[in-house]
Amino acid sequence: MNSMNGVPTSNLKTNAMSEETKKCCRCGLYLAPEHYSKCSARGDGLQNYCKICSKVKVAEWQKANASKYKNLLRDWRANNIEKVRIASNLRSARWRSRNLEYSAVKNAVRRLRERRNSFPLTAKQKLEIREIYKAAKWISKVTGIPYHVDHIHPLAGENFSGLHVPWNLQIITAEENRRKGNSGPAVASYLPTVL
Numbered sequence: 001m002n003s004m005n006g007v008p009t010s011n012l013k014t015n016a017m018s019e020e021t022k023k024c025c026r027c028g029l030y031l032a033p034e035h036y037s038k039c040s041a042r043g044d045g046l047q048n049y050c051k052i053c054s055k056v057k058v059a060e061w062q063k064a065n066a067s068k069y070k071n072l073l074r075d076w077r078a079n080n081i082e083k084v085r086i087a088s089n090l091r092s093a094r095w096r097s098r099n100l101e102y103s104a105v106k107n108a109v110r111r112l113r114e115r116r117n118s119f120p121l122t123a124k125q126k127l128e129i130r131e132i133y134k135a136a137k138w139i140s141k142v143t144g145i146p147y148h149v150d151h152i153h154p155l156a157g158e159n160f161s162g163l164h165v166p167w168n169l170q171i172i173t174a175e176e177n178r179r180k181g182n183s184g185p186a187v188a189s190y191l192p193t194v195l
């Protein structure tokens, strides 16, 4: 796709003869009025630069006048304490709502890890677990079908959490594992009936 300043030219009216377009003094494109910001001081009520060129111009000026810009910004902030406060509150509200989800995920991962390490395993049991994971990898390689090591009773089950121990591990296909999700076996036969 052809583009000018990142804007697909097919979206822009570039007909110099049309009365509905205005030539941008910077990029020289003939653009429809919606591509210009308003400027009441000018006859046609539009800026001389298109919106994209205006942004580029401002960015260039800020870069060339870094210390002046910093001072201007500081003065503006000092004179607009209320606006700054509102903007800052908005930012932190947005940050909080994003991080709520984030920390929920982080906490879940931490609980799983704690659960994983909660059972004291012997060296032989640890080796057994490693062998089960190796076997799953090997079966996947040989068959070309992805196999996973699954916790028969999930570490984060709905009503009951399993352990990361050899006797709670089984090798099943990734497909079966997806279908199983976080549900345990149909009947947890060894659970006491009082549960």
Ligand SMILES: [Zn+2]
Pocket (backbone or CB within 6 Å): 024, 025, 026, 027, 028, 029, 049, 050, 051, 052, 053, 054
């Ligand atoms: Zn322009």
